[in-house]
Every structure is written in structure tokens, then in C-alpha cells.
Amino acid sequence: MLRSALLATCMLAAGLAAAQAPAQAQPQPQPTRTLTIGMAGIPTGMDPHYHSSNNNNAQLRQIFNPLLDLDTQSRIFPVLAESWRNIDDLTWEFRLREGVRFHDGTPFEAEDVAFSFARVPQVPNSPGPFTPMVRTIAEVRIIDPRTIHVITREPAPFFDRDITAIMILSRRIHANAVLGDFNQGRALIGTGAYRHVSYAQGERHEFTRNPDFWGPRPAWDRVITRYMTNNGARVAALLAGDVDLIDAVPVQDVQRLSQDPRLAVFTADSITTSYLMPDTVRDQAPFVTDKQGNPLPRNPLRDLRVRQAISLAIPREAIVSRLLVGQGRAAEQFAAPALPDRVQGLPPMATDLARARALLAEAGFPDGFRMTIHGPNGFIPSDADILQAIAQGLTRIGIETRVEVLPPANFFTRATAREFGMFMTTFTTSTAANMLRQVVATRDPVTGFGPFNRQHYSNPAVDAPLSEALRTMNPERRLALTAQAMRAATDDLGVIPVHYLRVSWAAQRARVRYDASPIWYTNALLASPAE
Incomplete structure (x- = not known):
């Protein structure tokens, strides 16, 4: 410790x-x-x-x-x-x-x-x-x-x-x-x-x-x-010796910096999941229209088949292997692999464009629709690039998708105000039960449930076992209830998991050692002199 x-x-x-x-x-x-x-x-x-x-x-x-x-x-x-x-x-x-x-x-x-x-x-x-x-x-x-x-x-x-x-x-x-x-x-x-x-x-x-x-x-x-939000400027400052330590090492630079004898790279599999959150509640979702920009008769994101089509269009494995150069892992549920109470044995989330198009047609959107997805820029490694890859996948199935990225402070304020039809962000925690409590559970100011449930998603099949799990002292019973809630959340796709983050720091080898944090904390408490 x-x-x-x-x-x-x-x-x-x-x-x-x-x-x-x-x-x-x-x-x-x-x-x-x-x-x-x-x-x-x-x-x-x-x-x-x-x-x-x-x-x-x-x-x-x-x-x-x-x-x-x-x-x-x-x-x-x-x-x-x-x-x-x-x-x-x-x-x-x-x-x-x-x-x-x-x-x-x-x-x-x-x-x-x-x-x-x-x-x-x-x-x-x-x-x-x-x-x-x-x-x-x-x-x-x-x-x-x-x-x-x-x-x-x-x-x-x-x-x-x-x-x-x-x-x-x-x-x-x-x-x-x-x-x-x-x-x-x-x-x-x-x-x-x-x-x-x-x-x-x-x-x-x-x-x-x-x-x-x-x-x-x-x-x-x-x-x-x-x-230093600019990736290139941050790496350049490290190479020039202007800083001793940087975080959020760009994925394409991890190997290069690891091979530099002047530098040391410290990496951790995080307890962070990136995810999409669609508006499943309102009859009309912001930034969701027909392909001419006109309002749709109903919000397609409320239909499970549309959410399933969106999930099937996300090239998760390609995002991790190509875009992130292996610095991460494709998600198959909301909870990251290191969390002790995640569901075991869930299959990977498939990518199947033909099935996705068929689901859109079944849902009454054979020609697709137009949508903008939002996200923070510079909040996690390659976040803007990940959004573009998701948008390309959705466009291939007929959902003409645009991307808008914002500074994190502006993004979170607007997301909390429910200004977006669908957005991407991340959540970090040390238990799967807490991920569900904070992000997926129905918002309730009395109990404090759902403070990060920015789209006001609600699913009794998640809430009931989760509420019981959070007051169950018996660990085996609590684990079973948490798994039940996680399966319900995964099936309903009120949040659509994308990937689990792998996070990296780089430092002047002669100056600094870093205790890489799965919570991706960056501060002096985790840094020690190299000598």
C-alpha cells in the first residue's frame, strides 16, 4: 500500500x-x-x-x-x-x-x-x-x-x-x-x-x-x-525533459516510449469501462432525426431491437486491436474484468452488420435514421477516435452518424442536463454493484441511486436484485443478486459497453517510478524517486 x-x-x-x-x-x-x-x-x-x-x-x-x-x-x-x-x-x-x-x-x-x-x-x-x-x-x-x-x-x-x-x-x-x-x-x-x-x-x-x-x-x-490536453505536446515535453511524468500515453506511442532507454512506461489494466448511453425514455431524443433532419414519429432508441443493432454495429475488437494497438479489451458487460463481483462466463458482444440491419428493419427503421453521438475530448486515451470508429460502424448499418466532442467540463454539464440523444463516457469503480448503483439504477434522490444515470434509464429487472444485493451482508447471496442485475442490464442495453481501458504513464527513467493505478489516478502520491 x-x-x-x-x-x-x-x-x-x-x-x-x-x-x-x-x-x-x-x-x-x-x-x-x-x-x-x-x-x-x-x-x-x-x-x-x-x-x-x-x-x-x-x-x-x-x-x-x-x-x-x-x-x-x-x-x-x-x-x-x-x-x-x-x-x-x-x-x-x-x-x-x-x-x-x-x-x-x-x-x-x-x-x-x-x-x-x-x-x-x-x-x-x-x-x-x-x-x-x-x-x-x-x-x-x-x-x-x-x-x-x-x-x-x-x-x-x-x-x-x-x-x-x-x-x-x-x-x-x-x-x-x-x-x-x-x-x-x-x-x-x-x-x-x-x-x-x-x-x-x-x-x-x-x-x-x-x-x-x-x-x-x-x-x-x-x-x-x-x-496538457494535446497528446503530442505532452509526449514532446517528456522527451525534452520539461516534465518528469506524463499520463494518458497515446496508444500509438506506448511501444516507442518503452524502447527509449531514457524513459520508463508503467501500465495497468484499469477498472474503467467506456460505454454508450442512449436516451431510452423520451418520445423524442435530441440529435436523432430522419435522414432529412426532420423529427421522427418516435424515438428509435427506446426500442430494444435498435439498441441491439447499435451494439452489433460497434467494431469492439477492431477498436482495441487496431485503433488502441492492443491497449484495452473489448467489453462483454458493464463491469471491468478486475472487479470481484462481475458476472463470469458471459460471451463476447458480437459484431454482425447483417443482423443489425435486420433488427433495424424489424423495429420499423429499414432505412435507418440520422443521429449525433457526443463525448468528451481528451478525457480518456483516443476517445475522439473511438467515437469516430463507432460512428462508422453505425453508418454501415444505415444509422447516419455524426460525432461531436466537447471539453469534459462542458460535456458533463450538458450530458447531465439531458441535451444528448446518445453519448459516450466512462465509469470507474471497485465493485460491479456500485457501477450498477451509480449509472444504471433508476434515479432516486432519496436513496441516492443513479447519480450518473444521465439519461434517466429505468429497468425494474435491474433495480430489484440490485437493491437487495446492496443490503445483503452474506457475500454469496450478494454476488448472485449482483450477477442477476448485471445480466438484466446487459440484456437490455440501457448502457452499451464498448471497452475496458488499459492505462499508461511514462516517466524519466532516472527520476521517477510510478505505481500504476487501475483507477487511473495521476498524482505525486503514486510517484517515487527512481534512485
């Missing part, structure tokens, strides 16, 4: 110094270590409770801490809570770390945990809220200054995993903080390993080591993240 690696590094450095120094030698000042990162994705907001996106979460983890976190093997480890346990089906006990302070000296207290959990559902205008992670909390009881009990309304088997997503804020510092306060840096005060120095949205973010950090000394004294 990360904290163990940091601690080991610090102990090793201390041991070497002791062995080599003269008995009476005075301590020598340590050279300043600066890490410069070229990052492809631009965060959409600096409030850690505003938008659950990989870019946001990765950057903000350097400043803020959760109670518990996930390492790069998806194992839970303690952070602000030094231990935790399930007392009974409804009660979780957390023992809080002692002596932790926020960057301005404000002490971390048990009341801050209650404040943070309560704040999450109140953040306005979130394009991707964290609400499901705290949806089951009925009460937070402060037993003593270092012990809290979280009482849930129903059994919540994933609660400890869920709250790894929730950064802990201070009720004293952040009680009235809004998104603008975080974006301007005024509220970027956490308990994390790095302190905020400056932030220019879309350009760069600078951090400095927190000298009062409660954990092992961070590896870097200064961290500069440069937001």
Missing part, C-alpha cells in the same frame, strides 16, 4: 544516511525534490464533494484525506481512521487518528467526519455527485473524541469501500465554503501530504510538501501539475 511504501522509502533513506555519515557529522540539508507532471485531463472543480471524476479525485487526494482509502490493488487501508470494524449489521465503528491537523493548524476532530458526510448531498449543481456513498447513513454518533459510530438505515456491506471516495473537510474551515472558494484556492485546506500553493484552471496546479503531515514524509518537496 502507498503509506507502507512511503514509510519504507523513508526508513531506507535514513538507514543509508546513518551508515555513511561520520559519527559526529552535522545533518546535511536535503536537496529539494521537484516533480513535474504533464496531465491530460483537466479537473472540473476543486471542491472534493462536487464531482466524482478521476481527474478531480486524483488531484484532490494530495490535499485532502478520506477516513479509508484504496491502494492500487483495490485493498482498503486506514488513513484518518486508524482502524475500523463492523459491530453489527447497522453499526460501523471508526477509531480516528490522533494529533492530525489541517494545513492551517485547525485540529481534525470527530465532528468533522459528521460534517463531511452531511455536506455531500448538499453540494449544488454537481454533474456527478458522491451521494450514493453516504446514502445509507442514518446517524453519526460521537462516542469520544477519537471514536465514532456510523449507524446505517439498512445493512450496507460496501460502506467501508464507499467512503474511500469521501474527503474529510473541517466544519470550522469549510462550513460556508462553495465551489468558487475551492477553485480560488481559499478553501483548499486539508490534512493531506501536500499543501495547495497556486491553481490556474486549465493550466497548472502547484503544491508543496506539508511539513506537519501526520504520515511518512512525502517523496517530493514541490509538485507541479501542468494540464
Whole structure:
């Protein structure tokens, strides 16, 4: 785990110094270590409770801490809570770390945990809220200054995993903080390993080591993240030595950079799935017309046969093998292969253009129709190219398809406002049940289900077993219910899976090692000096 690696590094450095120094030698000042990162994705907001996106979460983890976190093997480890346990089906006990302070000296207290959990559902205008992670909390009881009990309304088997997503804020510092306060840096005060120095949205973010950090000394004294959405510019900056580390290595450059003796490439099979989400609800879908641009008498995306035809037209294997040069895997369900509760043994999703045309004819669209699919540009490797490949496949079966890509912040705002007929995006999580809960389950503000269900899809065959799974403590029964819900989602194609991401980072070999994250987090916490 990360904290163990940091601690080991610090102990090793201390041991070497002791062995080599003269008995009476005075301590020598340590050279300043600066890490410069070229990052492809631009965060959409600096409030850690505003938008659950990989870019946001990765950057903000350097400043803020959760109670518990996930390492790069998806194992839970303690952070602000030094231990935790399930007392009974409804009660979780957390023992809080002692002596932790926020960057301005404000002490971390048990009341801050209650404040943070309560704040999450109140953040306005979130394009991707964290609400499901705290949806089951009925009460937070402060037993003593270092012990809290979280009482849930129903059994919540994933609660400890869920709250790894929730950064802990201070009720004293952040009680009235809004998104603008975080974006301007005024509220970027956490308990994390790095302190905020400056932030220019879309350009760069600078951090400095927190000298009062409660954990092992961070590896870097200064961290500069440069937001570089252009693939060529990002690779060129690495080759020129202007940055030490880049993420989202273009798929066509992975092999070339791997063979460069000056560089090291670090790769992981992610727990991220790319998918299409069609509008299956409204009678008229935006950007879906006949081939002359006129409204259709009905929304074709509501017909399962049309969704099946779309899926059959997607050249998944060709996208992975040719377009992504093997950097990924064709999807056969919504959940990525590394997720422990995914369905086993599902067949590959076929590509069959003749069958797709026949299904369109059966659905009453023998001549097809016209559609625009939308997506973010620069959010995942080759996203615009993947969309073009999908559009070409759909056009071959008679669905005349155009592509429009947008900057991620604009895209997610418009997708949440339901401005698209069909769009492509991704979802990352550590359990299949949570993927379904967040993206496929019927939207419900009371339970917090479906915050990423931007097209308001609804399917009782998914909701019923999923709801039961999420309150079932027995792991075998929970696995069976999750599989039932996943099969229903796969059969109905309310979301149409495309591929599972393989993600890569490249670094100056003599400078940096990187612990490649299946969550595709890019930050200084996962980077260590190469020496």
C-alpha cells in the first residue's frame, strides 16, 4: 500500500544516511525534490464533494484525506481512521487518528467526519455527485473524541469501500465554503501530504510538501501539475525533459516510449469501462432525426431491437486491436474484468452488420435514421477516435452518424442536463454493484441511486436484485443478486459497453517510478524517486 511504501522509502533513506555519515557529522540539508507532471485531463472543480471524476479525485487526494482509502490493488487501508470494524449489521465503528491537523493548524476532530458526510448531498449543481456513498447513513454518533459510530438505515456491506471516495473537510474551515472558494484556492485546506500553493484552471496546479503531515514524509518537496490536453505536446515535453511524468500515453506511442532507454512506461489494466448511453425514455431524443433532419414519429432508441443493432454495429475488437494497438479489451458487460463481483462466463458482444440491419428493419427503421453521438475530448486515451470508429460502424448499418466532442467540463454539464440523444463516457469503480448503483439504477434522490444515470434509464429487472444485493451482508447471496442485475442490464442495453481501458504513464527513467493505478489516478502520491 502507498503509506507502507512511503514509510519504507523513508526508513531506507535514513538507514543509508546513518551508515555513511561520520559519527559526529552535522545533518546535511536535503536537496529539494521537484516533480513535474504533464496531465491530460483537466479537473472540473476543486471542491472534493462536487464531482466524482478521476481527474478531480486524483488531484484532490494530495490535499485532502478520506477516513479509508484504496491502494492500487483495490485493498482498503486506514488513513484518518486508524482502524475500523463492523459491530453489527447497522453499526460501523471508526477509531480516528490522533494529533492530525489541517494545513492551517485547525485540529481534525470527530465532528468533522459528521460534517463531511452531511455536506455531500448538499453540494449544488454537481454533474456527478458522491451521494450514493453516504446514502445509507442514518446517524453519526460521537462516542469520544477519537471514536465514532456510523449507524446505517439498512445493512450496507460496501460502506467501508464507499467512503474511500469521501474527503474529510473541517466544519470550522469549510462550513460556508462553495465551489468558487475551492477553485480560488481559499478553501483548499486539508490534512493531506501536500499543501495547495497556486491553481490556474486549465493550466497548472502547484503544491508543496506539508511539513506537519501526520504520515511518512512525502517523496517530493514541490509538485507541479501542468494540464496538457494535446497528446503530442505532452509526449514532446517528456522527451525534452520539461516534465518528469506524463499520463494518458497515446496508444500509438506506448511501444516507442518503452524502447527509449531514457524513459520508463508503467501500465495497468484499469477498472474503467467506456460505454454508450442512449436516451431510452423520451418520445423524442435530441440529435436523432430522419435522414432529412426532420423529427421522427418516435424515438428509435427506446426500442430494444435498435439498441441491439447499435451494439452489433460497434467494431469492439477492431477498436482495441487496431485503433488502441492492443491497449484495452473489448467489453462483454458493464463491469471491468478486475472487479470481484462481475458476472463470469458471459460471451463476447458480437459484431454482425447483417443482423443489425435486420433488427433495424424489424423495429420499423429499414432505412435507418440520422443521429449525433457526443463525448468528451481528451478525457480518456483516443476517445475522439473511438467515437469516430463507432460512428462508422453505425453508418454501415444505415444509422447516419455524426460525432461531436466537447471539453469534459462542458460535456458533463450538458450530458447531465439531458441535451444528448446518445453519448459516450466512462465509469470507474471497485465493485460491479456500485457501477450498477451509480449509472444504471433508476434515479432516486432519496436513496441516492443513479447519480450518473444521465439519461434517466429505468429497468425494474435491474433495480430489484440490485437493491437487495446492496443490503445483503452474506457475500454469496450478494454476488448472485449482483450477477442477476448485471445480466438484466446487459440484456437490455440501457448502457452499451464498448471497452475496458488499459492505462499508461511514462516517466524519466532516472527520476521517477510510478505505481500504476487501475483507477487511473495521476498524482505525486503514486510517484517515487527512481534512485
